Amino acid sequence: MMGPRQEAQAALFYEFSLEDHVPQAHLLRSIDRFVDLSGIRTHLAEFYSHTGRPSVDPELLIRMLLVGYCFGIRSERRLCEEVHLNLAYRWFCRLDLNDRVPDHSTFSKNRHGRFRESELLRHLFETTVTRCIAEGLVSGQRMAIDASLIEADANKQNSTPKEEWDATTIDPMDAPRAVREYLDTLDEAAFGAASNVQPKFTSHSDPASQWTAARKGPAFFSYSDNYLIDTDYGVIVDVEATRSIRQAEVGSTKTMLRRVKDRFDLHPERLIADTAYGTGPMLGWLVERKIAPHIPVFDKSSRSDGTWTRADFEWDAENDQYICPEGHALKQFRRNYSDPNRGPTGKGTARYRALKLTCQACPSKAKCCPNADARKITREEHEDARQVARDIAKTRQYEISMKLRKKVEMLFAHLKRILGLGRLRLRGPCGANDEFLLAATAQNLRKLAKIFPAPQQTRKA
Known part of the structure; x- marks a missing residue:
């Protein structure tokens, strides 16, 4: 027997609770237990004026950004629409049914201003790492390092060959924001000073990005996302954006190891990486700091003519x-x-x-x-340090380390396939750094939620 037609009938009063309509097993319930935004307002206090119209709550903006990066919502316009429609997103963002969702332009205004000036996104990332350490997911004994290419928001049609590019002719006053950031990073080891070799093409819209054909396919403009992870549970303990060249990626290793030592007092007994990090100076730097290099040696001393090497x-x-x-x-x-x-x-x-x-x-x-x-x-x-790495490569621990190194590659696969970060939306070194920090924060939060899911509560009859 066919039932009656379903028709919506307006009611004068509704009894509705967001808490009752978000499933107990929803990912955001588990993530919400580990999101600590209590210090954000204090962190940003000096970057707000004491007069004028009240701003949008920065905690709301951060919660919305976390929703976007945790669920692969790349567009901020679409993120606002999703938060407006999705009850679970509203619950996580502390929005009631009648609360208005901020306009998408609010994110750009805050990101280019007070968020970057205060380094809020790095503060948020390090707060998450601190929670991972407190939950026992990070021992700091074995760490792994690697980099992955992320396509920049630039194309070859809007670029200049290296023979015609001259950065000294750019007027910073008339240049776009990404170009000004490029000029500001010319002396930084992660970008302009990483190598004296000029790229084959330089993008007009994002000149700090690197023209590369490292994937053995069509070349493209990109940035490198560098991860330093603890291999116990694959927690990301630091992240850095650099140009997509080996010198910059290897140099970021020193930056991240120093930073985790200063911020979290973590000093690994071994560092795991691939051959790109096996240069003499890098190995010498690690051995000098009592860090065992579980890294294949970058060695060109072998011969192909059969003579003694x-x-x-x-x-x-x-x-x-x-x-x-x-x-x-x-x-x-x-x-x-x-x-x-x-x-x-x-x-x-x-x-x-x-x-x-x-x-x-x-x-x-x-x-x-x-x-x-x-x-x-x-x-x-640094041949002595290279020999230390060669001796380590003969041990059983080295074989284990090479298997643990795959955890970094798995995180990059998750980053691109699940979180959808295969191409950047923001331009310039600061834009790349913002995206990488938010993505790493989302991955750590999802890790915590997976290992420590929210307890299931029985519904009341």
Whole structure:
């Protein structure tokens, strides 16, 4: 039997509660338990005027942004619409049915002003990390580092080749905000000073972004999202935005390790990373600070012609020399020089040579130096640290570390596929940093909600 037609009938009074209409198992109920915004108003107090019209509650704006990044709502216009319609979003944002949702332009006004001036988003991220530490999700013993390319809001059609680009001709007074930020970061190691090599193209709308073809496909403008995570539960303990070049990504490692030491007193006993971080200076920096580098060594000493490589020669640290497989010594200096120009180069690389007469009479010359009169070996300044990393690579702990490193890659996959951050919406270094901080905050909150879900309550009859 077909039932009667369903028709909406207006009522004079309604008895309605948002609390009763949000499912007990909803993700936002679990996330809400770990969102601590009690210190936001104090943090922002000096950035508000004491007179004038009352502003939109900054806690409401932050809660709305968290909803957007937790559920992959990339557009702020759409975010306002979703919060207006979705009862769970209203409940999380502390909005009643009659409360008005802020206009989308409010986010831009606050983001470009007081949020950036006060570093509010970093404060929010570090508050979440502090909660993760308090819940026992971070031990600080083993950390992993990696970077992922995030496409910038720029395209090749609006760009200039490197032969025609000249930053000195830009007038900061007439330039857009992203261009002014680019000019402000020319001396920073994460952006302008990361490398002297000029990119093939420079974007007009976002010149701080890097033209790259690192994905072995069509080139594009991008930023690098750098994550430092604790491998116990995959919690992100720090995040940094840089240009998409190896020097900037490796340099951000030092910045993040120093910052987590200052902010959270975390000093890892080991750092896990891929080969891009296995350069001599980086390994030397880690070993100097008593951090075991579980990192493949970035080494170009191998040979493809079948002759002996540097690894076949034994290093004699006591006498500052190499010993070849035939037992002959390769020395850097065989007498004291009074002329300093003939001594060490001071460029971080030492060259060790065998005697010409010894090599000419050696029966293994064809395996050692068939095309040279004598064998030469170069040794970098941080070769001792490189050897420490090579020795670690032979251990069982290193194999475990290489498996744990995948947790960083999983976080980047989650960032792009679930949270939808495959392309930035904000331009400039500050815009990229804002997006990366909010996304990392959302990932940590989702991690807390997954591990510690909200207790289920039985509904009253």
